[in-house]
Amino acid sequence: MIIAILSDIHANLEALEAVVADARGEGAGRFACLGDVVGYNADPVACIDLVRALPCLPCIRGNHDEMAAGDRALLGINNMAFTAMTWTRLQLDGERRSWLGGLPLLHEEPDAVYVHASLDDPAGWHYVHDAREAAANFAHQSRRLCFIGHSHQPGSWRENGSNVKRGQGESFTIADDDRWLVNVGSVGQPRDHDPRASYALYDIDAGTVRLRRVTYDVGAAQAKILAAGLPESLAKRLD
16 A cells, blocks of 8 residues: 655645546555645645545644634734735635644554654644754654654754664665654745755555645646735745
8 A cells, every 4th residue: 555645735726636646656555644635725625525534544734733723913924924925815715714723733543643844743743854853753652753844944863772863865774773754845835955845655554655746736736825915025936
């Protein structure tokens, strides 16, 4: 069984459709979504509906999903995110907002756990950028694999005993005495200077994980952002 693991779609339908097609071409029979289905880009409704139609593990709630679902004041975010989230709330009906708000903060399976940000405080939306932050996650990780998103930067960390090191390369095999923390990157708004959509494929039977990059119609996604009246900076950020 191959699971395609997606995160931080951020209402980018062109990227999401390209990733789903690529994953199916690679043999994925199930999908996992690590949250932030909405925010920033111009297709929140279509992206929610597509995720809900996939043969998906329970989709995880991200911080943008939580903001979109609620009515609380949008505090602690930059002007660009504020404008996009205010617009996003207006696009969503009550049923879709309720669905976003009801998503779990994490999902555990026998071999892997899925969370948006980190296991040490799933609702605190902490970023994992370095070995120290990865170690904080490992302290709460009972499965051999943990998949995260949130930072929009793909990568991995390996723990063997008390030693935490950054993973090398875009694919690896899970040894019996290792634990891995894998950031699958972002489908809809990568932030690692590579505009291609990012996601991961987990082959349960082979015990392997591959990070994948997928090209998509960036221009179409940018045009929709501008047509919706969203900040031009959000369109430029996809380049």
